[in-house]
Every structure is written in C-alpha cells, then in structure tokens.
Amino acid sequence: xxxxxxxxxxxxxxxxxxxxxxxxxxxxxxxxxxxxxxxxxxxxxxxxxxxxxxxxxxxxxxxxxxxxxxxxxxxxxxxxxxxxxxxxxxxxxxx
Amino acid sequence: xxxxxxxxxxxxxxxxxxxxxxxxxxxxxxxxxxxxxxxxxxxxxxxxxxxxxxxxxxxxxxxxxxxxxxxxxxxxxxxxxxxxxxxxxxxxxxxxxxxxxxxxxxxxxxxxxxxxxxxxxxxxxxxxxxxxxxxxxxxxxxxxxxxxxxxxxxxxxxxxxxxxxxxxxxxxxxxxxxxxxxxxxxxxxxxxxxxxxxxxxxxxxxxxxxxxxxxxxxxxxxxxxxxxxxxxxxxxxxxxxxxxxxxxxxxxxxxxxxxxxxxxxxxxxxxxxxxxxxxxxxxxxxxxxxxxxxxxxxxxxxxxxxxxxxxxxxxxxxxxxxxxxxxxxxx
Amino acid sequence: xxxxxxxxxxxxxxxxxxxxxxxxxxxxxxxxxxxxxxxxxxxxxxxxxxxxxxxxxxxxxxxxxxxxxxxxxxxxxxxxxxxxxxxxxxxxxxxxxxxxxxxxxxxxxxxxxxxxxxxxxxxxxxxxxxxxxxxxxxxxxxxxxxxxxxxxxxxxxxxxxxxxxxxxxxxxxxxxxxxxxxxxxxxxxxxxxxxxxxxxxxxxxxxxxxxxxxxxxxxxxxxxxxxxxxxxxxxxxxxxxxxxxxxxxxxxxxxxxxxxxxxxxxxxxxxxxxxxxxxxxxxxxxxxxxx
Numbered sequence: 001x002x003x004x005x006x007x008x009x010x011x012x013x014x015x016x017x018x019x020x021x022x023x024x025x026x027x028x029x030x031x032x033x034x035x036x037x038x039x040x041x042x043x044x045x046x047x048x049x050x051x052x053x054x055x056x057x058x059x060x061x062x063x064x065x066x067x068x069x070x071x072x073x074x075x076x077x078x079x080x081x082x083x084x085x086x087x088x089x090x091x092x093x094x095x
Numbered sequence: 096x097x098x099x100x101x102x103x104x105x106x107x108x109x110x111x112x113x114x115x116x117x118x119x120x121x122x123x124x125x126x127x128x129x130x131x132x133x134x135x136x137x138x139x140x141x142x143x144x145x146x147x148x149x150x151x152x153x154x155x156x157x158x159x160x161x162x163x164x165x166x167x168x169x170x171x172x173x174x175x176x177x178x179x180x181x182x183x184x185x186x187x188x189x190x191x192x193x194x195x196x197x198x199x200x201x202x203x204x205x206x207x208x209x210x211x212x213x214x215x216x217x218x219x220x221x222x223x224x225x226x227x228x229x230x231x232x233x234x235x236x237x238x239x240x241x242x243x244x245x246x247x248x249x250x251x252x253x254x255x256x257x258x259x260x261x262x263x264x265x266x267x268x269x270x271x272x273x274x275x276x277x278x279x280x281x282x283x284x285x286x287x288x289x290x291x292x293x294x295x296x297x298x299x300x301x302x303x304x305x306x307x308x309x310x311x312x313x314x315x316x317x318x319x320x321x322x323x324x325x326x327x328x329x330x331x332x333x334x335x336x337x338x339x340x341x342x343x344x345x346x347x348x349x350x351x352x353x354x355x356x357x358x359x360x361x362x363x364x365x366x367x368x369x370x371x372x373x374x375x376x377x378x379x380x381x382x383x384x385x386x387x388x389x390x391x392x393x394x395x396x397x398x399x400x401x402x403x404x405x406x407x408x409x410x411x412x413x414x415x416x417x418x419x420x421x422x423x424x425x426x
Numbered sequence: 427x428x429x430x431x432x433x434x435x436x437x438x439x440x441x442x443x444x445x446x447x448x449x450x451x452x453x454x455x456x457x458x459x460x461x462x463x464x465x466x467x468x469x470x471x472x473x474x475x476x477x478x479x480x481x482x483x484x485x486x487x488x489x490x491x492x493x494x495x496x497x498x499x500x501x502x503x504x505x506x507x508x509x510x511x512x513x514x515x516x517x518x519x520x521x522x523x524x525x526x527x528x529x530x531x532x533x534x535x536x537x538x539x540x541x542x543x544x545x546x547x548x549x550x551x552x553x554x555x556x557x558x559x560x561x562x563x564x565x566x567x568x569x570x571x572x573x574x575x576x577x578x579x580x581x582x583x584x585x586x587x588x589x590x591x592x593x594x595x596x597x598x599x600x601x602x603x604x605x606x607x608x609x610x611x612x613x614x615x616x617x618x619x620x621x622x623x624x625x626x627x628x629x630x631x632x633x634x635x636x637x638x639x640x641x642x643x644x645x646x647x648x649x650x651x652x653x654x655x656x657x658x659x660x661x662x663x664x665x666x667x668x669x670x671x672x673x674x675x676x677x678x679x680x681x682x683x684x685x686x687x688x689x690x691x692x693x694x695x696x697x698x699x700x701x702x703x704x705x706x707x708x709x710x711x712x713x714x715x716x717x
Contacts, residue, residue: 017678019685022660028681032168033161033674034257035667035681037660088228090172117466120441124473127495147439147469154526161677385427385443386473386495 007053097125097384121384133159133202166205176227178291191294199326207260214265276344298340434461436585441470449509474516479503496523522671528574536565541641552648581637588623641716650697657693
C-alpha cells in the first residue's frame with residue numbers, strides 16, 4: 001500500500017435522500033440542505049462508499065463486480081476524479 | 096413598549112397568558128425586528144398559546160433550525176479547507192453556540208459564519224478558502240484597504256456556489272479600538288469540540304459577545320446580543336474567573352455593564368443603573384410594535400459612535416464621507 | 427402606523443399599516459368580500475408597512491417605501507398614487523420570502539371538477555391572464571400569482587389575491603367581465619406598466635379555503651404560434667425549483683413534495699397567441715388528462 005493513498009468514506013447513509021427522476025437521480029443532502037441532480041456513475045459510487053475509509057482501487061474492484069466498467073487504467077482515474085468532486089461537494093469525505 | 100413587553104416575556108414566559116391579539120401582533124413584530132422570534136418561541140414552549148400565534152412561532156423555529164444546520168455545514172466546509180493546513184478554526188457567535196449545544200444556541204438565528212484564526216496564519220487561510228470556492232464580496236479597493244489595515248477580520252468572503260458568507264477574524268475588535276483583547280490567549284485556551292472545530296472558553300465567549308455588543312457594533316441587533324450574553328452568563332459558575340479574564344482583555348468595564356443590563360432586563364434582582372446604562376437600555380428597547388426601530392435619532396448616534404470606537408477621530412470624517420458618497424446609509 | 431387593516435387571503439393573514447389613508451381605503455373596498463378585521467381582533471402571519479421614503483416624504487411629493495417583516499433593501503420607492511400596488515407588492519414579498527406552510531410556486535391555478543390546473547411561468551408568459559379568463563368561463567380561480575403546494579397531501583391551496591392585470595390584459599378582461607365594479611383603479615405608468623386589479627369572482631373568494639389535487643401542469647407561452655409539447659419530468663422539476671421562491675427555505679419537505687408533483691402530474695408546454703385559442707387547447711388537454 002502506497003503511503004500517499006487517499007481513503008474515501010461516507011459519514012452516514014441517512015444524510016442523503018435519493019429519488020429517481022427521468023433517468024437521473026435527485027439527491028437531497030440533509031446536512032447542507034442542497035439538492036443535487038446527478039447521473040450514473042455517481043449514485044453507484046455513493047452506494048459503494050461506506051463508513052470504512054477505502055482507497056479508490058478497492059472501491060473500483062467492488063464496483064466492477066456489479067457493473068460493467070470500460071478500460072481498466074482510465075476507470076481508476078475517472079473514479080478518483082468523481083470521488084474528489086464528491087468530496088468537494090461534501091457528499092463524500094477523504095483522509 | 097413592545098420591546099419592553101418582549102423582554103418581559105423572555106424573562107417570564109408565563110406572562111403570555113395575559114396577552115390579547117394586539118399585544119401578540121406587536122410583540123411578534125418587535126421580536127422579528129430583533130431577530131428574537133425563534134428565541135421567544137423556545138421560551139414559550141409548553142405555554143398555552145392561541146393557534147395563530149403558535150403557527151407563526153413554529154415557522155420561526157423551523158427557520159432557526161434550518162439556519163443552524165446550514166451554519167454547521169458552513170463550519171464543516173471551512174474546517175475541511177483549513178484543517179489540513181493545521182490552522183485552528185475557532186467558531187464564534189451563533190455557529191459556536193449551535194455547534195456546542197449551548198443554551199445561547201436555542202432559537203438563535205445564525206447569519207454569516209464567523210471564525211477566529213491566528214493572525215500569523217491569516218494569509219494562508221485566505222488562500223485556502225479562495226482555493227476551496229470562496230470569493231471576495233467587496234471588490235472596492237477603498238473598502239478593501241480599510242479592512243486590511245484597520246479591521247479585525249478579512250474583507251468578507253462568499254462561497255461561489257453556496258452563496259453563504261464567511262468572516263475570518265484574527266482578533267475580536269478592530270486594531271484601532273481602545274480595548275485590546277488578547278487574541279492569542281483566546282486561541283490558546285480554546286475548547287475542542289472534536290471533529291476539527293473548537294470554540295472559545297466559557298469566559299472568553301462572554302468577553303467576545305460583550306465586545307461585540309458594547310465596544311464594537313452600532314448596537315443594531317443589541318437585544319439579541321444581550322440575550323446571548325444572558326444565556327452565556329448562566330453557564331458560568333465562577334464569576335471571579337470571568338472578571339479576571341475580562342480584565343486581561345481590557346473589557347472589565349464593558350463586561351460589568353453587560354451584567355448590569357442583563358440583570359435589569361432579564362433578571363429578577365433590581366439593579367442600580369447609571370445614566371449611560373439607561374441610554375443603552377433605551378437603545379436596546381427601541382423596536383416598536385410594527386417592527387420598526389423607533390428611536391431613529393438615537394440610532395444615528397450609535398452608528399457614529401461605533402465608527403469612533405473603530406478609528407481615531409481624525410480618520411473618521413473622511414471615511415464616513417466616502418461611504419456616504421457611495422450610497423451607504425445606516426439602516 | 428396611523429391607518430391599518432388586517433386581511434386574510436387564502437391561508438395567510440396580513441396586517442397592513444400605512445402612513446396614508448388612501449391605500450388602506452382602496453384595500454378595504456376591493457377586498458370587501460374577504461375576511462377583514464383589525465390588529466386588535468386577530469393575530470396576523472405577516473406585517474406590511476407603507477412608509478414615507480425619507481424625511482418629509484409623507485406630504486411633499488409623497489413617496490412610499492414598502493417595508494414589513496421581510497423587505498428588499500434596494501427597493502425603489504413608489505409614488506403614492508401607486509400605493510395600492512405597493513401594498514400588493516408588500517404582501518407578495520412576505521409570502522415569497524416568509525411562507526413556510528406550503529411550497530410556493532410562481533404559477534396561476536384554476537379548479538374544475540375537483541381537480542386543479544396549474545400554469546407556471548414568469549411575467550409575460552400569460553399565466554395570470556389565462557387564469558383570470560378561465561375564472562370567468564366555468565373554472566374556479568384559485569390564484570393568479572402563487573400556487574401553494576401542500577407538503578403532506580400534494581394538493582393545491584387557493585391564494586386568490588386581486589388579479590393583477592397588466593397593459594393589454596386589462597382590455598382583454600374588461601371585454602370578458604361585465605361588471606365594472608369588479609375592477610380597481612387604473613394605475614398608469616407604474617414601474618411594471620399600466621396596471622389594474624380585478625376582484626376574483628364571488629365563488630373564488632367564498633371557497634378560498636378549499637384545496638384540490640393537481641391534474642395538469644402547463645407552461646404557457648403567450649405570443650407564439652399554437653403548439654403543444656410534452657415536458658420531461660426532469661425539465662419540469664428544474665423549472666419549478668426556479669419558479670419557487672421558498673424551495674430552499676422549506677428543505678426536505680419541498681424536495682419530496684416537488685418530486686412527487688412532477689412524477690404524478692403530466693407537464694405540457696403550451697404556446698398560444700390568443701386567450702380564446704388557449705381556452706380551446708386547454709379544454710382538449712383537460713379532457714385528455716383530467717376527464
């Protein structure tokens with residue numbers, strides 16, 4: 001395990017309310033009161049996150065088990081980018 | 096009259112049973128003008144109220160609850176931006192009361208996020224916040240220079256997406272003011288809340304609220320601030336520690352005044368008020384039954400006074416003139 | 427405040443105070459059929475104040491500043507002859523900024539057969555005039571400016587204030603409504619153009635506490651060749667969050683109520699170039715979706 005690996009997790013699954021809409025997903029984030037509209041793979045990524053901080057590569061493994069993901073090398077970069085964006089929005093956390 | 100009725104209800108909520116429609120309309124308008132409506136609702140919990148009154152108070156509580164959640168979220172975001180740099184984030188005012196579950200936080204309408212950071216880390220903090228999506232509110236170079244040179248805080252920042260403001264303080268009073276509180280001691284003696292946030296010690300919380308009420312601001316929002324102080328004082332067991340700390344910060348006289356005013360308006364004992372105390376009481380009770388700030392003239396006096404405290408007299412006239420030309424008016 | 431009035435519109439009660447008698451007299455007359463009382467008898471949800479906009483402006487070139495529980499600090503003062511409009515704007519502002527008991531949407535609404543047609547749009551879309559027109563042609567007018575969505579039941583609640591008619595709409599409705607007494611004074615050249623108020627039909631006022639479930643959401647656009655297009659749920663949701671003044675303030679309840687609304691009520695964009703044309707198109711759509 002590399003020492004600089006970022007670990008991602010979620011505080012509390014109850015803090016988000018999800019609703020499907022027109023093929024997209026609406027998220028009401030209770031702590032901030034902000035409504036987000038997101039598309040795949042964001043809801044799937046959020047579902048894969050838990051209380052336990054995990055590096056992106058392990059999250060990718062768990063997502064690959066359930067979903068078809070394209071291009072091994074790119075997929076990890078894409079996932080990491082999504083995770084960082086979710087952290088910036090406060091929907092996920094990292095350490 | 097209406098503000099006095101408000102103060103008496105806050106002091107003794109069981110008096111609510113005697114009020115008719117006219118009094119309710121008046122006291123709720125005054126409470127709203129003083130941002131004390133949700134506080135009043137909390138104090139009246141468990142008291143039998145007419146349905147339309149209960150409906151308005153419930154709405155106010157709903158708003159206060161939402162503001163509290165948003166304030167704590169802003170605090171979370173500020174900590175996310177600053178904690179990785181090892182900058183201690185000390186919450187001030189409403190956000191602090193809410194985060195720590197203090198009585199002063201009950202029904203408190205919280206506005207901007209106020210935080211205190213060490214002066215030596217101010218520039219770093221500024222860069223980190225700008226990188227995390229906050230941006231400047233006032234691009235005016237005159238205001239900017241004024242803030243950086245004289246004030247106790249950075250010029251206000253607002254978050255680009257969330258549209259919420261943050262005020263980053265490095266001490267609690269402007270650098271030109273006469274009392275010079277010991278900001279370093281305040282930060283050193285902060286209380287950790289877990290997570291990456293902290294608040295001032297219980298004595299320093301009172302000192303800060305007093306500085307804000309009496310030595311800094313123009314007393315708009317004064318009654319609400321005095322209520323904060325009353326709640327904070329009720330958490331303190333050892334008054335001598337407070338007096339000692341107030342002396343350290345050069346705030347002994349203002350803290351003593353605040354204690355007298357609290358006792359007079361919200362307490363049970365009768366208090367000897369001096370002339371200046373009485374002027375403060377008049378200003379604090381100036382909201383009327385239509386939600387107006389009745390004593391406009393007196394209000395002007397306090398606005399000028401607040402600037403006097405902030406800047407040496409020679410600089411004052413130039414500053415007010417420039418602000419006047421740009422269309423600023425005391426509210 | 428020297429002159430004042432307490433007035434109920436739908437579920438909201440307003441205490442309106444004024445430095446001048448004129449606006450209060452006008453409100454009393456135009457809202458005669460609505461529940462009115464005084465601040466001594468009833469507790470209001472909101473206070474509106476019509477104040478002189480500066481020292482001496484009560485008498486010399488009288489100028490009205492709108493104030494109250496909620497106010498906009500940069501608002502431009504209005505001439506006293508537009509005082510009635512100032513009062514209306516004051517009440518709208520309190521609702522828009524302070525109402526929490528329903529989700530507030532900038533939309534008109536009319537009811538027929540126990541179901542509600544909601545028409546969402548900004549100024550100029552034609553939503554207000556259409557609602558006023560339908561309100562004279564067999565529909566019950568519920569509101570021309572705000573539709574109130576119930577968080578628990580999803581029903582629409584009436585807020586039948588005086589209908590605010592602008593410019594050509596005034597002539598349209600004068601042709602439609604026989605009774606001149608139902609119109610307020612013409613206020614010419616206000617910041618929003620020429621304005622006159624229309625008192626809603628008696629039934630709209632007497633039934634102002636009767637809610638009903640929505641059956642159709644329209645996005646009308648006046649001044650285009652007639653057209654009807656389905657609107658996706660996602661698009662409707664986005665439009666309505668923008669058309670709601672208190673969506674963010676109402677939090678989670680607003681989220682779930684609005685989601686339920688757009689996923690259970692069909693949304694349709696309606697382009698039209700005349701009131702009669704719109705009336706016919708709406709008739710067909712209503713038979714299809716609510717019949």
